[in-house]
Amino acid sequence: MAPRLALAIPHGRSVAVWMRNLRVWRxxxxxxxxxxFGEPLLYLLGLGYGLGRxxxxxxxxxxxxxxxxxxLCATAMNTASYxxxxxxxxxxxxxxxxxxMLATPLxxxxxxxxxVAWCATKALISGVTLFVVAGALGAIPLAGLPLAAxxxxxxxxxxxxxxxxxxxxxxxxxxxxxxxFTAFITPMFLFSGVFYPVDTLPGxxxxxxxxxxxxxxxxxxxxxxSGELPDPLAVHLAVPAIYLIGAFQLATVCLRRRLLx
Amino acid sequence: xHGRGLTKHYGGVPVxxxxxxxxxxxxxxxxxxxxxxxxxxxxxxxxxLAPRDDGELEVLGRSVPDAIRAIRARCGVVPQQDNLDIDLxxxxxxxxxxxxxxxxxxxxxxxxxxxxxxxxxxxxxGAEIEALSGGMKRRLIxxxxxxxxxxxxxxxxxxxxLDPQARRLVWQQLRRLRREGRTLLLTTHYMSEAARLCxxxxxxxxxxxxxxxxxxxxxxxxxxPYVVEVPLDGEDFQPxxxxxxxxxxxxxxxxxxxxDDPGPLVDRVRTAGxxxxxxxxxxxxxxxxxLTGYELRED
Ligand SMILES: Nc1ncnc2c1ncn2[C@@H]1O[C@H](COP(=O)(O)OP(=O)(O)O)[C@@H](O)[C@H]1O
Ligand SMILES: [Mg+2]
Numbered sequence: 001m002a003p004r005l006a007l008a009i010p011h012g013r014s015v016a017v018w019m020r021n022l023r024v025w026r027x028x029x030x031x032x033x034x035x036x037f038g039e040p041l042l043y044l045l046g047l048g049y050g051l052g053r054x055x056x057x058x059x060x061x062x063x064x065x066x067x068x069x070x071x072l073c074a075t076a077m078n079t080a081s082y083x084x085x086x087x088x089x090x091x092x093x094x095x096x097x098x099x100x101m102l103a104t105p106l107x108x109x110x111x112x113x114x115x116v117a118w119c120a121t122k123a124l125i126s127g128v129t130l131f132v133v134a135g136a137l138g139a140i141p142l143a144g145l146p147l148a149a150x151x152x153x154x155x156x157x158x159x160x161x162x163x164x165x166x167x168x169x170x171x172x173x174x175x176x177x178x179x180x181f182t183a184f185i186t187p188m189f190l191f192s193g194v195f196y197p198v199d200t201l202p203g204x205x206x207x208x209x210x211x212x213x214x215x216x217x218x219x220x221x222x223x224x225x226s227g228e229l230p231d232p233l234a235v236h237l238a239v240p241a242i243y244l245i246g247a248f249q250l251a252t253v254c255l256r257r258r259l260l261x
Numbered sequence: 262x263h264g265r266g267l268t269k270h271y272g273g274v275p276v277x278x279x280x281x282x283x284x285x286x287x288x289x290x291x292x293x294x295x296x297x298x299x300x301x302x303x304x305x306x307x308x309x310l311a312p313r314d315d316g317e318l319e320v321l322g323r324s325v326p327d328a329i330r331a332i333r334a335r336c337g338v339v340p341q342q343d344n345l346d347i348d349l350x351x352x353x354x355x356x357x358x359x360x361x362x363x364x365x366x367x368x369x370x371x372x373x374x375x376x377x378x379x380x381x382x383x384x385x386x387g388a389e390i391e392a393l394s395g396g397m398k399r400r401l402i403x404x405x406x407x408x409x410x411x412x413x414x415x416x417x418x419x420x421x422x423l424d425p426q427a428r429r430l431v432w433q434q435l436r437r438l439r440r441e442g443r444t445l446l447l448t449t450h451y452m453s454e455a456a457r458l459c460x461x462x463x464x465x466x467x468x469x470x471x472x473x474x475x476x477x478x479x480x481x482x483x484x485x486p487y488v489v490e491v492p493l494d495g496e497d498f499q500p501x502x503x504x505x506x507x508x509x510x511x512x513x514x515x516x517x518x519x520x521d522d523p524g525p526l527v528d529r530v531r532t533a534g535x536x537x538x539x540x541x542x543x544x545x546x547x548x549x550x551x552l553t554g555y556e557l558r559e560d
Pocket of ligand 2 (some may be wrong): 300301304341417
């Protein structure tokens with residue numbers, strides 16, 4: 001039969017997939033939360049205090065606040081990526097969780113939507129954790145609009161969750177994810193303005209960075225930390241949203257090809 | 262359920278090859294066949310879990326895949342491979358699965374209690390999946406398949422790998438489900454299971470249905486009433502091929518002589534110098550071997 005070329009739209013029932021993951025997470029919530037503190041705390045302490053001694057400020061902000069705004073987005077990216085890669089791959093293959101779901105009224109788009117929403121939820125959880133840590137370190141300027149950064153964390157979680165699930169649907173094994181990190185996630189982490197302004201980079205690299213989603217997350221959060229509105233707001237929202245929608249559609253097609261054969 | 266010309270190819274090879282199949286409401290239908298016959302693939306086509314290459318299909322009066330969401334809401338599925346959620350306890354597996362159907366609340370909790378009791382798992386409700394035996398897992402999957410009170414229950418080898426006690430328990434529950442008026446479609450390669458449970462059977466091989474009927478009809482149509490089994494012990498079976506009034510089949514170290522009248526044949530085999538033969542009424546296994554061949558399958 002001819003494949004249908006309609007856009008995949010998830011059903012509200014995909015909440016059940018999200019709830020399944022939440023229920024499992026709650027069983028191991030405490031160790032998972034403690035694990036969340038570790039890495040961002042190291043970046044803030046190691047780089048913020050260490051480098052902060054030499055860098056008095058960046059873009060008219062204390063360096064610790066500058067760093068915290070970038071690390072917030074990077075943490076969302078990393079958390080959503082790990083969940084959408086390793087954890088989702090285990091559910092797709094070894095545990096056949098998706099196989100069980102697809103024998104119910106749930107459709108492939110519902111499973112993908114539930115998984116992506118869960119990736120974003122975990123990104124939000126680690127974002128809030130980081131907020132608490134960074135706030136305690138005095139890295140969050142209360143004068144700004146710091147809480148407005150949390151929806152951006154959610155957007156980063158959705159975008160990188162969808163991209164990770166897409167990679168998972170194409171992955172032949174866990175080893176595949178290392179390529180994704182080396183070729184994509186780690187360079188984005190280093191060059192997207194998390195640690196220093198992007199305009200210090202050569203022009204061709206700047207062009208590449210601007211075409212990728214993490215840069216726009218950072219550009220959204222940083223002004224909010226100093227109480228300003230991001231500019232141009234529409235562009236910084238649209239680029240991650242395009243990645244999100246594109247990755248979701250492709251992931252749905254690829255997962256269908258992988259599981260329903 | 263009503264399918265015509267159902268066809269599925271893998272790598273250019275037809276795995277389900279123009280199958281016509283109709284299930285009657287409230288019957289238990291058995292699909293028999295050697296490994297690789299295409300039983301699981303046919304079931305996946307019926308459930309819309311694999312797109313078919315050709316054919317027409319209606320399940321519960323709705324067409325697949327257009328109405329698949331509505332159809333699945335009224336189906337229960339037991340897959341060939343266990344796929345319980347190992348991150349959840351036994352009862353949580355049922356609770357979360359019910360959510361996939363949009364079901365929750367006190368009615369579902371009461372149903373979970375009833376299903377766990379029905380499958381003798383009440384004392385395991387808080388158990389981790391990895392702590393359950395193979396038989397308990399299979400029963401929990403059956404319980405899971407019933408969480409939405411399905412009209413059609415599709416079971417792919419529900420008892421494979423179970424010990425005889427566990428298998429009998431599952432049979433008893435399946436018979437009870439049939440008495441409740443549910444339609445059952447199951448695959449198996451245990452002939453005794455098919456004979457005990459099924460109102461009608463189809464023997465499948467190479468993606469085609471080779472025979473379809475009630476167990477009695479299959480016995481009547483495809484095999485003589487009696488079989489004389491002769492252990493061969495490496496001896497030449499040629500002398501047996503001249504025996505009158507019988508049909509000879511040889512597999513491994515045994516010759517099977519199918520006949521209407523075993524008495525004279527037994528005497529003849531004994532006087533021909535073979536080890537003492539033994540005779541029995543023909544059963545579904547003989548029908549199965551007759552239709553699908555006596556050679557060993559590697560798959
Ligand atoms: N997803 C698949 N891709 C390729 N070949 C498959 C796939 N699924 C089944 N097959 C092949 O189709 C044939 C029938 O398989 P199956 O339906 O599982 O048989 P049965 O359930 O009767 O043992 C086998 O030869 C098997 O290798
Ligand atoms: Mg099978």
